Amino acid sequence: DIQMTQSPSSLSASVGDRVTIACRASQSISRHLNWYQQKPGTAPKVLIYATSSLESGVPSRFSGSGSGTDFTLTINTLQPEDFATYYCQESYSVPFSFGQGTKLEIK
Amino acid sequence: QVQLVESGGGVVQPGGSLRLSCAASGFTFSSYGMHWVRQAPGKGLECVAFTRNDGREKYYADTVKGRFTISRDNSKNTLYLQMNSLRSEDTAVYYCAKGEARLDLWGQGNLVIVSS
Numbered sequence: 001d002i003q004m005t006q007s008p009s010s011l012s013a014s015v016g017d018r019v020t021i022a023c024r025a026s027q028s029i030s031r032h033l034n035w036y037q038q039k040p041g042t043a044p045k046v047l048i049y050a051t052s053s054l055e056s057g058v059p060s061r062f063s064g065s066g067s068g069t070d071f072t073l074t075i076n077t078l079q080p081e082d083f084a085t086y087y088c089q090e091s092y093s094v095p096f097s098f099g100q101g102t103k104l105e106i107k
Numbered sequence: 108q109v110q111l112v113e114s115g116g117g118v119v120q121p122g123g124s125l126r127l128s129c130a131a132s133g134f135t136f137s138s139y140g141m142h143w144v145r146q147a148p149g150k151g152l153e154c155v156a157f158t159r160n161d162g163r164e165k166y167y168a169d170t171v172k173g174r175f176t177i178s179r180d181n182s183k184n185t186l187y188l189q190m191n192s193l194r195s196e197d198t199a200v201y202y203c204a205k206g207e208a209r210l211d212l213w214g215q216g217n218l219v220i221v222s223s
Contacts, residue, residue: 001169034209036152043202043213044152055211087152091208094166095142095154 002026002090006099012107017078021102023071023088032092035064035073038101039084047086048073080106109133109212111203116217123193123221129186129203129214137161137181140207143188145199146216153199156188159207171197193221 003026013019023033031051036044046055048064051071061076075082083106088099115127127143143156156177157166165177176189186203198221204210 032208036210038152043204043216044210045213046209046211049209049211055209089152089210094140094157095168096157096210097154098152101151 002029002093002097004088004090004097004099006086006088006102008102009100010103010105012105013078014107015078015080018074018076019078019104020075021073021086021088021104023066023073023099025069025071025090025092028068029090029092031067032090033064033066033071034089034091035062036087036089036098037082037084038087044087049091075104078104111205111212111214113201113203113214113217116201116219118220118222119193120223121194121221124189124191125193125219127188127190127201127203127217127219129188131184131186131205134205134212136179136184139205141177141179141186142204142206142210143175143177143186144202144204144210144213145197146202147196147199150199155201158186190219193219195221197221 005024007022035048038044052064085101085103112130155168155171158177162179174192178187200216203214205212
């Protein structure tokens with residue numbers, strides 16, 4: 001099974017900041033990597049798919065990059081609604097694996 | 108309206124069984140692979156089962172293999188998860204989700220509590 005490791009596990013930032021979350025796969029997954037945002041009590045929502053493609057309706061301040069085993073999610077100019085938990089997920093082999101999550105909190 | 112609506116959760120004793128359902132609407136259900144994803148209280152996300160659009164191929168996480176069975180009825184636009192030999196560690200919110208690669212539509216989640 002593919003293991004996905006995110007860093008950091010938690011992150012404090014201020015509105016207007018730029019933040020980066022890293023995700024590492026235990027083996028090469030090419031560009032089969034998605035990012036999700038989850039707010040308390042709600043289902044996750046896909047933000048980025050295939051490493052760098054922006055899901056319809058997602059603000060352009062979200063971006064993704066990487067390939068092989070190392071990937072990043074960047075959020076430019078943090079907005080109040082961005083404080084949430086973020087998960088990476090590989091779509092290289094089923095059943096898919098998620099990272100453990102990164103909780104983004106307001107500083 | 109494009110949506111997934113889950114049902115069937117609740118409280119069950121260890122060793123018991125439960126069947127979850129996920130009713131799809133607003134899209135061509137038979138064209139998409141479907142997943143069950145769970146989230147234990149305060150924990151992260153775990154994909155536990157996947158079935159391809161025609162139901163012929165099924166895949167399971169090691170944590171549920173041999174105990175859970177995913178199935179679908181494309182004539183009823185419904186996905187199922189039969190859960191047997193339930194354990195306390197199966198306590199979680201269970202989501203159904205649509206997609207072959209990215210999970211772009213999720214249900215509202217259904218809480219399953221395994222407790223005596």
